[in-house]
Amino acid sequence: MLDIQHLTKTYKGGKKAVDNLSLRVEAGDIYGFIGANGAGKTSTIKSIVGIHDFNSGEIYICGHSIKDEPLACKRSMAYLPDNPDLYENLTGFQFLDFIADIYRISMEKRLQYIDKYADIFELKDSLNKLIAAYSHGMKQRLALIAALLHEPKLLILDEPFVGLDPKGAFYFKQIMKELAGKGCAIFFSTHVLEVAEELCTKIAILQKGHLVANGKTAEVKGSSSLEEVFMELQDYD
Known part of the structure; x- marks a missing residue:
């Protein structure tokens, strides 16, 4: 699904x-991407989705190059x-309807998923209501719904649990597991190591x-907690 080669x-x-980063996210993976502030997580993610260019390496999504296709x-x-x-200046529904139009989602399916x-x-x-009246958390939840509408094969998330209350976070974790069970690949950055340890099938730590x-995940953390492994790998110079 996602193949990063020497980025x-x-x-x-x-x-x-980011320096010579290579990793592969397969169908069904829930892949946690962990690192301190400034470690390069967001730079990596923005390169994956085509917002940033990059100096060398390749990124393939479902076999297609993000540079060329x-x-x-x-x-x-x-x-x-x-x-x-x-x-x-759009309402929440108008925004979701607009996203559904971009991906040519049928009216029946879009209404089903929005509901x-x-x-x-x-x-x-x-x-x-107009999105301008939404709180940060409401905007995060609306953007999350928009991301799920077209049933993506690969879901890229940068700190997705920010702005979600405990109930919303619980249900989103359930949705992530459901999507992965259907073959979706999920790659997300997070600072919440307990969530990563509980949820992720695989882990990458960037420094x-x-x-x-x-x-x-089980191999990366061994008999320790993910938090202990993360702290051991940090550079205290």
């Missing part, structure tokens, strides 16, 4: 945000940033742009 991203001034890649995936930028997910994330009563641990 390197360098910013002006020569700072390497960006539209084919974007048809197969959905991306939820940590701070979604939505069309605030289902708006109920789960407690947005039903707010769908006819200063370098991959320092990667593999099945």
Whole structure:
């Protein structure tokens, strides 16, 4: 589903945000991407979804290169940033309807999914309100619904649990497990290590742009907690 090969991203001034990163996310994976602030997680994610270019390496989504076939890649995936930028002059329903139009989702299916997910994330009563009146958490939940509408094969999430209350987080974890069970690949960054340890089938830990641990969650953490492993891998210089 997602194949990152020797990704390197360098910013002006020569700072390497990501250095020779390679990893593969398969169908059915719930893959946690962990690292301290500034480790390179968001730079990696923005390269994956085509927002940032990169200096070297390749990124393939369902066999398509994000460099050479960006539209084919974007048809197969959905991306939820940590701070979604939505069309605030639309109502919640108008925004979801617009996203459904982009992906040519039938009216029957879009209404079914909007009803289902708006109920789960407690947005039903707010769908006819302007997005400008939404709180940050409501915008996050609306963007999450939009990401799920076209049944993506690959779901890319940057800190998806920010803004979700415990009930919303619980139901979203259930949805992630359900999607993975149907063959969707999920790759997400998070600072909440307890959630990653509970939810993820695989874990990648990034430190200063370098991959320092990667593999099945049980193998990465061994007999320790994920938090203990993460702290052991940090550079205290």
